[in-house]
Amino acid sequence: MESDEDDFVFFGTPIEREEDTISRKKKSISEASGQLRTLAPWKQEVRDEEGRRRFHGAFSGGFSAGYFNTVGSKEGWTPQTFTSSRKKRAEIKQQDLSNFLDDDEKAELEGNSLGTSMQFDTFGFTAAEIARKQSEKEQNERPSAIPGPAPDELVLPATDPIGVRLMLKMGWRRGQSVKSSKSTHYDARREARKAFLALAGLKDAEVEDASETAAELPIDDVIQLQKSTPVYVLNPKKDMYGLGYDPFKGAPEFRENKRPHLPGNKESGTKRLLLKKEGLFSFKSRNVAPGFGIGALEELDAEDEDVYASGYDFEAFVEEEESEEPTRLTIEDKKKSSSKEHGILPGFKAASNSDYQSERFDPPVVPKDFVPHHKFPATLEVNQKLTEVPPSEVPPPMDNNLKVLIEGVATLVARCGTLFEELSREKNQSNPLFDFLNGGNGHDYYKRKLWEARQKHCYTSKPLLNEKIAPNTQTMTAETRGNILGEKPLNRTAKDLKPVVPATNDFNLQFHLSDTFTEPASFVEPTEIAKPFQHDAAKQERFEQYLKEKYHGGLRTIDAGGSSKMSEAARARERLEFEAAAGAITQGKWGKESQLSGQQILGASAGLGLQFTSGGSEACIIINTVSQAEETIKKSIFPKREEFQWRPALLLCKRFDLIDPYMGKPPPPPRLRSKLDSLIFMPDYIKSSTEERSAISSPQLDEKRRTNVMDAEDKVEVENVEAENVERPVDLYKAIFSDDSDDEEETINFNQHDDPTKKIEAANTTLSRLMADDFLESLGKELGLEVPPDQPYQLPQATQKATVQDISQKYEPIDSASHKTTDTQITKELNHEIMKKEIKIKQYDSSSDDGKGRKRSKRVYDSTDDLSDGYRDRHSSSRHKERKKEHRKHSKHRHHESPSRSRHSGHKGYRDSKKDKKTRRD
Amino acid sequence: MSAEDLPKNEANVLKGHEGAVLTARFNRDGNYCLSGGKDRTIRLWNPHRGIHIKTYKSHGREVRDVHVTPDNSKICSCGGDRQVFYWDVSTGRVIRKFRGHDSEVNAVKFNEYASVVVSAGYDRSLRAWDCRSHSTEPIQIIDTFLDSVMSVCLTKTEIIAGSVDGTVRTFDIRIGRELSDDLGQPVNCISLSNDGNCVLASCLDSTLRLLDRTTGELLQEYKGHTCKSFKMDCCLTNSDAHVVGGSEDGRLFFWDLVDASVVSSFRAHSSVASFSLFLYT
Incomplete structure (x- = not known):
């Protein structure tokens, strides 16, 4: 009985209950004696294989039913409480069958399920490890008859490679170096070979080819249980190749070249390797020098040879070489090619006559008149630009906007180079307005303008060169001449147009952005065209004077805008009139109104909010046109989009069922009131x-x-x-x-x-x-x-x-x-x-x-x-x-x-x- | 809907208001119609049969705007008495009155869940009121407008409002930003396209402007009608194919959405008509 109980494996803490133990005893007794059948059904107890009473149901189990055996509480199943709040969302628990199973049932179920097992452990590593651990545990738990740690061989599953298993069969034991009795009769031969090798100077013939699995062979015949040193200790891996990869597999000759660069284990390696050559398990001894004879066991395996791999390996090697020491390699190569004394690869013979002869060329002859001084192409360009035939004068296109655009682009191109032209061409490919770049409408005009602008640019940017170049240019326009002579262009009206331009043609904006924007020549339209006060010569004169002064800038003369005879009020009125007229002229240009009569200007001025000028019905029309122009301006401005930060209230977000974007952030500073607001x-x-x-x-x-x-x-x-x-x-x-x-x-x-x-x-x-x-x-x-x-x-x-x-x-x-x-x-x-x-x-x-x-x-x-x-x-x-x-x-x-x-x-x-x-x- | 299918004849005349009608709105499914006017009442109609169903009286002054929840259970209205009324449709009682606007309230709208009423006032502010709680204080006051706010539209995440200061402002609750599209002209009424990508703004320069909401770009302008001093409603048809707008001469205009041509126009009212149309066909 007692020994029986000892054999039970107990899980968890045992419950010390007399009744339990008694009943269990009883049960085992009855089972043994087959008395169970005789008991009344209500006295019978169903037990699992471990002797635990099984759960019968809520009403049949008595005191301990559903408590000790199955569910974790006295009351049976504890109802779950479901709580979920906004902050703490309840996770939806996925219940599956295992939640309702006892562990024995689970075990049963697991029999049907797929899982990994030790049996098919490919590398045999984890399984062996687990087995060893388990055995150790067992050993700790139970004192065995054999003292000391259990030998690994006994515990390890049969996942060793077949070779090891074979060796084990042959009597080899783990941790023991292999000693073969057969090797003894090779001794003499080995000695001879050693001598030869020494002669040939191939001292460290093959370090690498020490096989990974094979252990070393001792020279002497003493049979000695020697702990084998793991190979990785002897031959530490120093390259970056993958495990087991041998770059010199097909061409062992190159190994020699490689070796000198590899530091360390030269000395220790030599002896060992030489010995190794005769080793029983050194099956990879491929680098057999010719003339040394091949032993029965040293033969190359035909299967091991990879015919196709050699080329690749060679390449890999060369690359490696080069990357390591390129200079040295080249030097060596040279040496090899020129002098055939040494450095010849083993297995190769130096050719008696080489096909390859490096051809040598003489350095180019420097011309005698060569002056080592670099000339910059800028002057060249200028020269070329100026000498190139100017495109013929072309009338500007009808569309005023287009004209302005062309001029703007031309100026910019002249300034920034053709790169800009290409850029803008690329950018505006789809824009019909920019057709002139691709030879469309207005291309000729563009060409002309570009030429003009270039010339201008050259002159302005390189004034020093002008003296030189000027004589070269035979075809000189009035404009260029004016430029050279430093004349001021007449038509400074362009300046005034500037503010209007961005409003009407917003595509021009980018051009205006460059602060050094020079007004294209065509802006310069003679002011004589606009003579709004033709009927009054004196007035017209004054108007011109006014214009001149206006565009001249600076202080006005005292009698500006009116004769001295005029009264103060009249003069002021006239000034306003002039201003309006000037404005109308510019507007007329832009708004495609070439001619404005004096009256119209009066009207325009009235439209501008000057109440003292009399405006007739004509004026009204003008106002309309003006307002139309304004409208177009407006259209281009509006709609105007602005973006501000706005903080929605928390409750608002809640009601809209959205997350507050500013949750936890401090309130934004109050927005500054705009000027309009304060107005x-x-x-x-x-x-x-x-x-x-x-x-x-x-x-x-x-x-x-x-x-x-x-x-x-x-x-x-x-x-x-x-x-x-x-x-x-x-x-x-x-x-x-x-x-x-x-x-x-x-x-x-x-x-x-x-x-x-x-x-x-x-x-x-x-x-x-x-x-x-x-x-x-x-x-x-x-x-x-x-x-x-x-x-x-x-x-x-x-x-x-x-x-x-x-x-x-x-x-x-x-x-x-x-x-x-x-x-x-x-x-x-x-x-x-x-x-x-x-x-x-x-x-x-x-x-x-x-x-x-x-x-x-x-x-x-x-x-x-x-x-x-x-x-x-x-x-x-x-x-x-x-x-x-x-x-x-x-x-x-x-x-x-x-x-x-x-x-x-x-x-x-x-x-x-x-x-x-x-x-x-x- | 092609041009031929556009309504030309009046289907029914809903008579009952004792004074000018300032607003008329369909409910969501188009089966009912609510109107408010200067007689301080809101009236519920069945426009298809021309039946007057109910009258809601409580406003102290004229009713300027009215809106009904998607489930037809509640109404909100506003008007000259500076309050926003929250009604129960069936009983006809006022559930809540939201006070807070400093002057007349021009427009009012429910949000998607009928939990918030947003009102636009002459006091240059938008106010959001909570229908769920018993608070009569506004949840939020938006007072970045420079002038009277005339019209408001709500999406699921945004509040869009047009103001006399010429701006259409979009308040994105989700991102927490305000987009202001300055049109340069006083905005009378705004209306969302059915796909929600465009907003139609009726300006006081007798122009309807269609804006792209994402970029703020002006897509199209619709002209031909007169709208210079009255609040005239505008909207898009259900198929977004046409733009509908009222004119101060009592005419109703239909424009083609894309090429802005007047498809049809007819005299709908004898005098200035401030009307609201939401076509459900």
């Missing part, structure tokens, strides 16, 4: 800036302004400058309308320094306000204390310097002092016209206030002037309300001042008269 905001900005100005105006400043109205405007200007940097207020409308107490006074005040029409307008609104009775009352009170309108001018400068704190104190003396004058003025004004008086009243009114933010009010009016009526209504009504409040305030304020109060009564008369007037007017 659109312009009105807003102006408003706001005015607001700022008012906002920053300190009370002190306002006070000053109140007292010194004349200076006010200047100060505003100063402030304007200051205000530029101030931030924009939060809400424009709030700023305008919420603080009405300030506004109100100022809106009225603003009339003081504004044009009469606005005054009247404002007066009307004020008048309506005046209707209210209570207002009139308070006004009367106020008037008693008020500063007269003209007063500010006369005020002492001290007031201006007053600080904010004493402003209120200063009011009083001023008011009281000036009061009398006010009275007299008022009475005087009573006789005036109603309208005027009202304005004046308004003025009093405004001046009565402490003048805070007066400037703002003016601004506000400016800005609100263009606002809609609705706004104004609102404004005025609120103003009205505020006004009432304020007057009450004022009156309160005045109440504790006895001198002023006394005056109130004194003014009753005025107030009454005013009332009267009102009623009268009503």
